Amino acid sequence: MRGWIPVFRRELAGYFVTPVAYVFIIIFLVLAGVFTWDRGQGGFFVHNQADLRAFFGFLPWLYLFLIPAISMRLWAEERKSGTIELLLTLPISQGGAVLGKYLAAWAFAGVALLLTFPIWITVNYLGDPDNGAILTGYLGAMLMAGGFLALGSLLSSMTKSQVIAFIITVVVCYAFLLAGFSPIIEFFRGWAPAVIVDAVASFSFLTRFESLSKGVIDLRDLIFFASLIAVCLVGTSAVLEAKKAE
Amino acid sequence: MAEHLIELHQLSKRFGPVNGGILAVDKVSFSVAPGEVLGFLGPNGAGKSTTMKMITGFLTPTAGTATVAGYNVATHPIAAKEQIGYLPEGAPGYPDMTAYAFLDFCAQTRGLKGAAKKAAIDRAVARTNLEGVLRQSIETLSKGFKRRVGLAQAILHEPRVLILDEPTDGLDPNQKHEVRNLIREMARAEGDKGKAIVLSTHILEEVEAVCTRAIIIAGGKVVADSTPRDLMKRHPSGRLEDVFRDLTARKPRVSSKKEEAAV
Numbered sequence: 001m002r003g004w005i006p007v008f009r010r011e012l013a014g015y016f017v018t019p020v021a022y023v024f025i026i027i028f029l030v031l032a033g034v035f036t037w038d039r040g041q042g043g044f045f046v047h048n049q050a051d052l053r054a055f056f057g058f059l060p061w062l063y064l065f066l067i068p069a070i071s072m073r074l075w076a077e078e079r080k081s082g083t084i085e086l087l088l089t090l091p092i093s094q095g096g097a098v099l100g101k102y103l104a105a106w107a108f109a110g111v112a113l114l115l116t117f118p119i120w121i122t123v124n125y126l127g128d129p130d131n132g133a134i135l136t137g138y139l140g141a142m143l144m145a146g147g148f149l150a151l152g153s154l155l156s157s158m159t160k161s162q163v164i165a166f167i168i169t170v171v172v173c174y175a176f177l178l179a180g181f182s183p184i185i186e187f188f189r190g191w192a193p194a195v196i197v198d199a200v201a202s203f204s205f206l207t208r209f210e211s212l213s214k215g216v217i218d219l220r221d222l223i224f225f226a227s228l229i230a231v232c233l234v235g236t237s238a239v240l241e242a243k244k245a246e
Numbered sequence: 247m248a249e250h251l252i253e254l255h256q257l258s259k260r261f262g263p264v265n266g267g268i269l270a271v272d273k274v275s276f277s278v279a280p281g282e283v284l285g286f287l288g289p290n291g292a293g294k295s296t297t298m299k300m301i302t303g304f305l306t307p308t309a310g311t312a313t314v315a316g317y318n319v320a321t322h323p324i325a326a327k328e329q330i331g332y333l334p335e336g337a338p339g340y341p342d343m344t345a346y347a348f349l350d351f352c353a354q355t356r357g358l359k360g361a362a363k364k365a366a367i368d369r370a371v372a373r374t375n376l377e378g379v380l381r382q383s384i385e386t387l388s389k390g391f392k393r394r395v396g397l398a399q400a401i402l403h404e405p406r407v408l409i410l411d412e413p414t415d416g417l418d419p420n421q422k423h424e425v426r427n428l429i430r431e432m433a434r435a436e437g438d439k440g441k442a443i444v445l446s447t448h449i450l451e452e453v454e455a456v457c458t459r460a461i462i463i464a465g466g467k468v469v470a471d472s473t474p475r476d477l478m479k480r481h482p483s484g485r486l487e488d489v490f491r492d493l494t495a496r497k498p499r500v501s502s503k504k505e506e507a508a509v
Contacts (some may be wrong), residue, residue: 002324006354012342017383018342082338086399089302089334090355091327244305245261 003092007100008107015108024066028112031062033036036119050127055119056137056213060144060177060206067145068169070105071152072126072162075240080160084240102153102229109145113138133215140212143225144205148173152230159237180204249316250277251329251407251442252301256310258466259296270296272466273310278397278459280406280440283433285447285457285474289494293466294446295335298409300473301444314407328356331405335412337396341385345376345395348384349402350393358401373428390421397425401432408432410445414452422449426456450486454478460486481509 001197019076035058036044046052078084087097123129151172156165178184186199201207208221259271271293278284288294299305301312303323312319317326327384331411339348349370353363371377374394379387384395393413400408413429414422433456447453453460462470462477470477470493474486481488 003355006351009354010340010347010351013347014340014342081341082334082336083340085299085304086332086338089304089330089332090352091324091357092355093324132289193402241306 001092001096001099003090003096004100005104007087007092007097008104011101012107014201015104020244021108024069024108025112027116028062028066029115032059033119035062047145050123050129052119052123052129052134052137053213055116056141056209059141060209063141063145063148064173064177065170067109067148067172068152068166070109071149071156071169073156074101074105074153074166075236076159076162076165077156078134079157079243080162088240088244094237094240095233097241098153098233101175102149102233105149105153106142106146109149110142113141113145130215133213136215136217137213140209140221143212143221144209147176147205147225147228150229151176154232154239157236157243176203177205178209181190201240249281251315252278252303252444253275253313254297254310255313256298257300257307258309258362259293259300259313260308264288270466271300271307274466274468275310276468276471278407278442278444278463280442281433282459283429283443283445283457285453285460286444286463287447287450287453287460287490288463292463292494294463295411297463298332298411298444298446301407302330303327315496324383331403331408332406333393333396333400333410333413335415336471339384339392339395339399339508342383344381344383345387345391345398346380349398352399353402358403361399366402370402373401373431374398375424375482389416390418393417393421393425397428406441408441408443408445409441412447413445414447414449422452428450429456429485454486457467462490462493469493 016026032055036052036055038054039045049054075084078087082245088094120134123134124131148169152165152169155169155172156162159168175184181204185197186200188200192200202224208218208224211218212221254277255275256273257271257275258269258273261268261270267346270291274293274297276284286294286298296305300307301314301319303319303326306320314326317329317330319326328487340351343351346367349367350363353366358366371380374397376391376394376398379391384392387395393416397410400410406431410429414425417425429443429445432441434440445452445457457474458474460474460477461468470480470489477489478484478486481492
């Protein structure tokens with residue numbers, strides 16, 4: 001993993017020298033606010049309780065489109081502009097480069113998430129929420145972002161086009177998000193054995209995130225996200241190696 | 247000529263499937279000693295860049311070995327990369343970064359810190375005359391300055407081995423002259439601190455101007471390895487251009503096949 005720290009620093013700083021970071025953060029916060037305080041179905045004022053259920057309810061859908069926008073450039077841009085040749089001939093390991101870039105993207109998503117704290121303050125001002133559950137909800141949100149970003153890193157390494165990386169990542173993330181829900185389960189139930197159906201269902205980000213946002217920390221959820229991230233990053237490195245010649 | 251800084255032994259690279267594909271580099275062997283400036287010549291698609299990418303550890307050879315300052319690039323990539331300064335073709339840089347931030351990043355990856363890092367950056371900047379543009383982002387720089395940023399990055403850590411892929415391509419005559427002076431200057435550093443420099447180029451006069459030795463590669467194979475002066479004697483006209491055409495025109499061009507396979 002040698003060299004991940006300079007790569008991490010460069011990448012993270014890179015978000016903030018361009019308008020990308022500011023556009024992303026502003027859009028993210030505005031949409032999070034709009035959805036949370038929306039007066040319609042699922043909004044905060046409808047179920048009339050001092051908690052972050054409304055916020056955490058919409059967050060996965062927000063992430064579905066915004067996280068791929070962060071991850072799409074991770075490797076597609078390096079490969080397109082040729083900087084990958086420079087990066088991977090510096091005395092750092094390829095694993096260090098993959099990890100450094102990934103962690104920077106994750107840290108950036110974390111900064112955006114932290115900036116939703118006014119919603120948390122508001123809820124505490126209005127009532128007496130279960131702050132433990134809110135904390136695990138934020139943990140779940142970070143894990144979900146980490147999972148999406150890892151998938152995005154892998155898909156970004158496969159193409160030189162950021163647009164393709166974005167679209168494919170949205171589709172794959174959507175499949176992972178809803179893996180436990182009826183359209184996808186029904187699709188498998190028709191022909192696959194029960195073991196497969198259960199395995200597919202267990203990949204659902206949404207089920208795991210929902211239990212975390214209700215305050216339940218299950219070790220299996222943590223292991224699921226950690227291993228998904230590890231597999232995707234090892235995969236990223238393998239794809240980069242295979243595609244260097246292009 | 248004590249030790250060789252670069253040693254290639256039967257280095258080969260095949261793109262595509264094992265029984266087929268394109269053999270871009272075919273059993274290339276040569277060594278470069280400290281103080282040598284090796285001009286690497288050949289038509290487009292001859293395998294120059296591929297060979298350089300294998301020396302710098304970007305591409306993994308299909309067969310054979312590349313050794314840099316005693317380190318096998320395949321088995322000790324990081325130790326080998328520490329000894330190398332590399333200017334990839336087109337001098338890629340991160341467009342949003344300032345020239346200074348970019349050099350600072352490269353210095354950090356090379357383990358330089360604090361005062362040593364600052365001294366290294368200052369030295370590289372002074373040698374490449376970058377003082378005026380350090381606060382500019384790389385995308386706003388002219389081609390010549392971009393190239394110089396790439397060169398500064400390559401010499402930052404005073405590497406013993408410099409690999410320069412078309413260092414003067416696209417520069418105006420003044421800039422070419424400056425880069426050539428810089429290369430000559432770096433090669434002349436005396437004693438065991440001398441560098442081994444490999445540069446690829448299409449400009450034959452450049453070989454005469456800066457190189458102590460020239461290798462011509464065609465179809466992935468070395469077809470000539472000599473001093474520029476001796477090479478010129480191989481053609482009655484005494485011009486390197488004619489020698490180059492004689493040696494490379496007969497060989498099948500690899501480039502067109504390679505492009506077909508890439509589609």
